Amino acid sequence: MSDKPKGEVRPIFPLGAVVRYRNPQHEEIDLEGLEFFPNSGSKTESTADRLNILREPRFRALSTFLEECVADYLDNVYCYQYDRFEIVHAWVNRAPEGGFQRMHYHGNSVVSGVYYLKADAKRSAPLIFEKPEFNSQPYLAIGVREQTIFTANRIAYPATAGHAYLFPSQIRHGYETPNQGGERVSLAFNVLLSGVGSFYRL
Numbered sequence: 001m002s003d004k005p006k007g008e009v010r011p012i013f014p015l016g017a018v019v020r021y022r023n024p025q026h027e028e029i030d031l032e033g034l035e036f037f038p039n040s041g042s043k044t045e046s047t048a049d050r051l052n053i054l055r056e057p058r059f060r061a062l063s064t065f066l067e068e069c070v071a072d073y074l075d076n077v078y079c080y081q082y083d084r085f086e087i088v089h090a091w092v093n094r095a096p097e098g099g100f101q102r103m104h105y106h107g108n109s110v111v112s113g114v115y116y117l118k119a120d121a122k123r124s125a126p127l128i129f130e131k132p133e134f135n136s137q138p139y140l141a142i143g144v145r146e147q148t149i150f151t152a153n154r155i156a157y158p159a160t161a162g163h164a165y166l167f168p169s170q171i172r173h174g175y176e177t178p179n180q181g182g183e184r185v186s187l188a189f190n191v192l193l194s195g196v197g198s199f200y201r202l
């Protein structure tokens with residue numbers, strides 16, 4: 001056995017937590033009659049952003065599941081103190097074969113999430129999170145032999161039907177890898193909190 005030191009690694013102040021939830025009651029939801037509009041800068045189309053699509057009766061069961069996920073994320077992952085949360089925006093996105101979505105983040109939201117209505121974990125474009133780099137001064141660009149959570153600035157998670165990911169709304173995300181394996185359909189949403197109190201840090 002080697003007696004060389006092997007430290008215990010602890011991430012300090014990570015950028016955020018992405019949490020995956022599996023819906024045990026996942027079933028295909030008929031999208032018949034929903035109106036989709038093309039997105040600019042992406043090869044996708046989405047339902048209107050002024051419409052909370054989760055209010056549609058066909059999404060009622062899914063809405064209950066996603067609210068349970070949000071409650072877990074807020075209460076057990078971030079341990080936030082608040083009175084109520086609300087899923088304030090929700091919309092459906094469709095990416096065709098070869099579709100992609102440029103990197104972006106969600107404003108007017110604390111927590112965002114995505115649920116895959118239709119996706120193939122092996123072939124659909126994965127969800128990518130990105131840590132933006134900003135340098136206002138010269139900096140050291142040290143190469144790495146292997147990416148770790150301390151050096152990587154991109155991470156991809158598979159788009160899997162029946163799974164949701166929740167993440168902080170300010171984190172950049174998207175899918176720039178062209179989608180494969182047919183249509184990829186997701187439902188995205190934003191969450192706001194009320195009763196968070198006033199806070200002033202000197």
Ligand SMILES: [Fe+2]
Pocket residue numbers: 104105106173188
């Ligand atoms: Fe998004």
